Amino acid sequence: MEELDLRAVAENERHPDKIMNAWKELARGDVLRIINDHDPKPLRYMFQIEFKHTFAWEYKRQGPDEWIVEIKKIKPPAPLSPEQKKKRDELKQILKKLHQASPEELGGVKKEAEKYFKEVEPKELAMAEQELIQEGTTRSEMKRLCDVHLEVIKAHLGAASQRLKLPASHPLTICKDEHKIIKRNLKRLGRILEKLKAAGSFDKVKKEIDTLKELSHFFLETEKHHQREEKALFPRLEAHGIVEPPQIFKEDHLEFMAKKKTLNEIAMAQDKKDFRKFVELLSPVIEFLTKNLEEHIYKEDNILYPMAYETLEKEEWLEVRKKFDAIGYCCFAPADLEKKKGKKKRK
Ligand SMILES: [Fe+2]
Ligand SMILES: [Fe+2]
Structure with missing residues (x-):
């Protein structure tokens, strides 16, 4: 990664040529990191004109005092007939x-x-x-x-x-299997909320509160699933010129993470609240997750994953799988890893 800290350069010397030249030196897949004291929006427009379809622009920080942007050099999409x-x-x-x-x-x-x-x-x-x-x-x-x-x-x-028929060890099969578990647990979350809304006190829903606590942990752990998508799958798509869909999914992940943390905090502090207030706090968080996470999964299963399958080469999937294993699985484990563990135990 090449870094340019523009704050250290006098305003009249922050010539775009300097940035453009640094960019031209980069190899495909490399990243130019720009640090600035204001939003480098004009630079983005220049990139759009000069280097259309060959860069991915990602804000890492957006003010108030510091703006950090990472610009990745990507392969331009194949020309269309x-x-x-x-x-x-x-x-x-x-x-x-x-x-x-x-x-x-x-x-x-x-x-x-x-x-x-x-x-x-x-x-x-x-x-x-x-x-x-x-x-x-x-x-x-x-x-x-x-x-x-x-x-x-x-x-x-x-x-x-x-139509996607994949082996059990394929990264996309693993993700789709995880989606099924996540969707099941979203439904359970929705049912718990309905029961809480109908009950008037904590005494009537002790079992549900216990399940709610368990589920709030489960959803925190699903962070690994999003991490594997972001760190193993998305960079591969970006390298093939598919940059915008991964950005949209990443933004969703950030929103989900915040909601999952809130869900966990509310669930774990249950004894400190009165019942009505508790349900009032919980409702919007559960309603957000059941609606939006379900839709996110739908888009991944039906658009993002089939597109990734069509785009990545066979060897790339092997690399994706290696990264998946390195990041880890938490509450899920792919069938082939479980088998390997079983064999080791039997030895
Ligand atoms: Fe995702
Ligand atoms: Fe996913």
Whole structure:
């Protein structure tokens, strides 16, 4: 990693050429880290003009006194044939139309969109979204818009992910199995909340409170799952020019982590609160997690993972798996690791 601390350079000498030259020296996969005393937004625009599709921009800190950005050199996506380009543009148009439709128009536009979505592959959808972001749609806007087009596309996407037949030891199988456990526990969390809402005091829900505490630990431990996605899978996608979808998923992970910590804090401090206050604090956290984490998992199972499968080479999956094992599994363990452990014990 190359680091440039612009705070140490006089304002009139912070010439963009200096940064651009440092960038040109970097090999693919390398990172240029910029530290500045204000948001280097203009630099991002310059990169968009000069180095379109070959960099991934990630804020590591955003003020108030210090801005840190890591700019990674990535492989540009393969050029599209004229026919592919036409298809991509059509898809972007229909996505824009869906997102701009007024409530009265939405029904009609959704019908029109369905015929495009019937044939769209998850990777195509993700790349169209990435281009829209690179053309100015903000990430948070894109997240909101995803809900609209996901509603239309759900039936077709499900079919694509069903076609993925993977061995049990494959990193994606491991992640999908973990998703099943997480989803099961989200449902349990939802049921507990319903029971708490209906009860009037701690005495009536002792069992549920115990389960709630257990589940709050479980969800903290699932952090390892997100870490494996971020540290083993996402960098591989970024190296193939797929930069925006991983960023969106990373932002989700941060939000989930904060909520999971709050859930744990509320659950563990239960005896210090009165019952009504306890349920009042708990409700929005559980409601957030059951809705948003479930949706996040849906997008991973049906868009991100099929896209990753289509993109990474066989050897890369072996590397991903090695990193998975190094990061660890906590409350889950892949079947092949369990078998190995069993054999060792029997010896
Ligand atoms: Fe994730
Ligand atoms: Fe996940």
